[in-house]
Amino acid sequence: MSAVQRLSWGRYPAHPQTLHAVHWRCDLPHTLSAIVHTHSTTLPFGNGRSYGDSCLAASDHALHMRALDRFIAADWEKGLLIAEAGLTLEEILTLCMPRGWFLPVTPGTQYVTLGGALANDVHGKNHHVRGTLGRHVRRFSLIRSDRLPLICAPEENTELFTATIGGLGMTGLIEWVELQLMPIQSSQIDTLTCRFGALDEFFALSREFDARHEYSVAWIDCLAKGASSGRGVWMAGDHAPDGPLTISRKRRWTAPCTLPVSAVNSLTLRLFNTLYYHRHPSAQQRRAVSYESFFYPLDAISQWNRLYGPRGFQQYQCVIPERCAEAGIAELLRAIADSGRGSFLAVLKRCGDLPSPGLLSFPMPGVSLALDFPQRERVNHPLFDRLDAIVRHAEGRLYPAKDAHMSGADFRRAYPAWERIEALRDPALCSRFWKRVTQI
Ligand SMILES: Cc1cc2nc3c(=O)[nH]c(=O)nc-3n(C[C@H](O)[C@H](O)[C@H](O)COP(=O)(O)OP(=O)(O)OC[C@H]3O[C@@H](n4cnc5c(N)ncnc54)[C@H](O)[C@@H]3O)c2cc1C
Missing domain, CATH: 3.30.465.10 (Uridine Diphospho-n-acetylenolpyruvylglucosamine Reductase; domain 3)
Structure with missing residues (x-):
C-alpha cells in the first residue's frame, strides 16, 4: 500500500491526510479492513475537491479511490x-x-x-x-x-x-x-450575458429567463453597497445545436507555490470586482464559447487554491428557500459588504424544485450564494456567525461539501435525515x- 499526504481544497482545517491507494476493485475489501485494523476508521477520498473537512478522515488515514479509473x-x-x-x-x-x-x-x-x-x-x-x-x-x-x-x-x-x-x-x-x-450536438455553448445593477434585477432576470435556458448562473460584486448592492453579471447558456464535438486541449497555468500571504485582500478584491463588472455589457450579449470556459473557468489555473496563502480559505455556500430568497440574500450581501471581506468569485444560482433521491442533498427550491473567504479566524468567525443567523432564520442550509465551520445544531436542524445516515453508516467510516x- 503506497501512502501520500493531502489536504482538502480550502487547505483549512489543515489536517494532512495519509492516503492509502487502492488500484483494483477486488482489493477494496482487503484494503479497507487493513486500514481499519490499524487506524480504527477511515474515509473514501476522491480527488480532494471538497473545501473543508467533509473529505478528511476522522483518523486522518483515508482510502484513496482515484486509481480506480477504468x-x-x-x-x-x-x-x-x-x-x-x-x-x-x-x-x-x-x-x-x-x-x-x-x-x-x-x-x-x-x-x-x-x-x-x-x-x-x-x-x-x-x-x-x-x-x-x-x-x-x-x-x-x-x-x-x-x-x-x-x-x-x-x-x-x-x-x-x-x-x-x-x-x-x-x-x-x-x-x-x-x-x-x-x-x-456540439461541445460549444451558446451563451447570453448581461450585467445587472442591483439584486432585484437578478431576481427579475432569473424569473424571466432561467426556464428558457439549460444553464444559468450569476456573478455578484460582493463589495457593492447601497443602491448597487447585489449588482453583478448574469450568464445563461445552452448546448449549441450543431458544431464540433471536441475536447479542449487548452494550456493550463499552475500556481507554482503557496503564496506567503493571501493575494485576496480588500484592495485586490475591489479592483477586480469593479473591472469585472464593467467589462460586461449592460445589454444582453450572445457568444459561442467552449464548454471548458463556460463550465470550468477556474480549472484554467491548476492549484489556484495556493493563491490564498498558507492559511488557506473557506467557502461559505448556503441556499435560502424561495419564499424569502430575495430578502435573505439581500441581508447576507449587506452583512458581507459591511465586513469588507469576500471573494473574486461570488456566485448566485437559482435551485429548482426537482427532488433528489438523496437523503442529505444540499439544494432546495430557492437561491444559493457561494463566496470564498481567506482564512482569518478572528475576522471570519464573527462574520460567519452573522451569516449563519440569517440562514437559520430563513430556514436555509449550508453545503457540507464546502463547509469547515457549521455548528452541529445547524447541521442537524437543516438535515433532519442525518439520523438515518448515522443508522446506516458503515462503522469503519467516519x-x-x-x-x-x-x-x-
Ligand atoms: C472549483 C470548484 C468548484 C466546485 N463547484 C461545485 C458546484 O458547482 N456544485 C457542487 O455541487 N459542488 C461543487 N464543488 C464541490 C465538489 O464538486 C465536491 O466537493 C465533490 O464532491 C468533490 O469530489 P472529489 O472527487 O474531489 O471528492 P472528495 O472531495 O475527495 O470527497 C468528497 C466526498 O465524497 C466521498 N467519496 C469520495 N469518493 C468516494 C467513493 N468512491 N465512495 C464513497 N464516497 C466517496 C468522500 O468521503 C467525501 O465525503 C466545487 C469544487 C471546486 C474545487
Missing part, C-alpha cells in the same frame, strides 16, 4: 455509462463528448471523481432543469466493512441507494456507477466533518 461498459445508443468511481469528470468527458454525450450535471470543476460527485450529490448550473447528479444515476456498487458487496438502485437496496447519494462517504465505498448521460456535526 471504464467498464458503455451503450452509445442510449448514453449509458458504467465507470469506476475514481474516474474524474474530465476523463469521462474525454471519452463521451466526441461520441455526442455530456454529463447531465456538472459542478464548477471537472477534476472531481465520479464517486466524490455522487457522495456530495453535486449540482450544476442546470439544477433548475435537471436537479442533482443523483437523479441521473441508475445504480452503483457499494463495498462495506460489515456485509458483502451490494448493488444499490431505486428498487434494490433502496435505503442504501438514497443514503449514499449525498451521503458524504458514510455508507460505504462506491466502487462503480452506472450513469445516464445527456445527448449533445469523517472529521461527521464527527464535528453529529456528536451531540
Whole structure:
C-alpha cells in the first residue's frame, strides 16, 4: 500500500491526510479492513475537491479511490455509462463528448471523481432543469466493512441507494456507477450575458429567463453597497445545436507555490470586482464559447487554491428557500459588504424544485450564494456567525461539501435525515466533518 499526504481544497482545517491507494476493485475489501485494523476508521477520498473537512478522515488515514479509473461498459445508443468511481469528470468527458454525450450535471470543476460527485450529490448550473447528479444515476456498487458487496438502485437496496447519494462517504465505498448521460450536438455553448445593477434585477432576470435556458448562473460584486448592492453579471447558456464535438486541449497555468500571504485582500478584491463588472455589457450579449470556459473557468489555473496563502480559505455556500430568497440574500450581501471581506468569485444560482433521491442533498427550491473567504479566524468567525443567523432564520442550509465551520445544531436542524445516515453508516467510516456535526 503506497501512502501520500493531502489536504482538502480550502487547505483549512489543515489536517494532512495519509492516503492509502487502492488500484483494483477486488482489493477494496482487503484494503479497507487493513486500514481499519490499524487506524480504527477511515474515509473514501476522491480527488480532494471538497473545501473543508467533509473529505478528511476522522483518523486522518483515508482510502484513496482515484486509481480506480477504468471504464467498464458503455451503450452509445442510449448514453449509458458504467465507470469506476475514481474516474474524474474530465476523463469521462474525454471519452463521451466526441461520441455526442455530456454529463447531465456538472459542478464548477471537472477534476472531481465520479464517486466524490455522487457522495456530495453535486449540482450544476442546470439544477433548475435537471436537479442533482443523483437523479441521473441508475445504480452503483457499494463495498462495506460489515456485509458483502451490494448493488444499490431505486428498487434494490433502496435505503442504501438514497443514503449514499449525498451521503458524504458514510455508507460505504462506491466502487462503480452506472450513469445516464445527456445527448449533445456540439461541445460549444451558446451563451447570453448581461450585467445587472442591483439584486432585484437578478431576481427579475432569473424569473424571466432561467426556464428558457439549460444553464444559468450569476456573478455578484460582493463589495457593492447601497443602491448597487447585489449588482453583478448574469450568464445563461445552452448546448449549441450543431458544431464540433471536441475536447479542449487548452494550456493550463499552475500556481507554482503557496503564496506567503493571501493575494485576496480588500484592495485586490475591489479592483477586480469593479473591472469585472464593467467589462460586461449592460445589454444582453450572445457568444459561442467552449464548454471548458463556460463550465470550468477556474480549472484554467491548476492549484489556484495556493493563491490564498498558507492559511488557506473557506467557502461559505448556503441556499435560502424561495419564499424569502430575495430578502435573505439581500441581508447576507449587506452583512458581507459591511465586513469588507469576500471573494473574486461570488456566485448566485437559482435551485429548482426537482427532488433528489438523496437523503442529505444540499439544494432546495430557492437561491444559493457561494463566496470564498481567506482564512482569518478572528475576522471570519464573527462574520460567519452573522451569516449563519440569517440562514437559520430563513430556514436555509449550508453545503457540507464546502463547509469547515457549521455548528452541529445547524447541521442537524437543516438535515433532519442525518439520523438515518448515522443508522446506516458503515462503522469503519467516519469523517472529521461527521464527527464535528453529529456528536451531540
Ligand atoms: C472549483 C470548484 C468548484 C466546485 N463547484 C461545485 C458546484 O458547482 N456544485 C457542487 O455541487 N459542488 C461543487 N464543488 C464541490 C465538489 O464538486 C465536491 O466537493 C465533490 O464532491 C468533490 O469530489 P472529489 O472527487 O474531489 O471528492 P472528495 O472531495 O475527495 O470527497 C468528497 C466526498 O465524497 C466521498 N467519496 C469520495 N469518493 C468516494 C467513493 N468512491 N465512495 C464513497 N464516497 C466517496 C468522500 O468521503 C467525501 O465525503 C466545487 C469544487 C471546486 C474545487
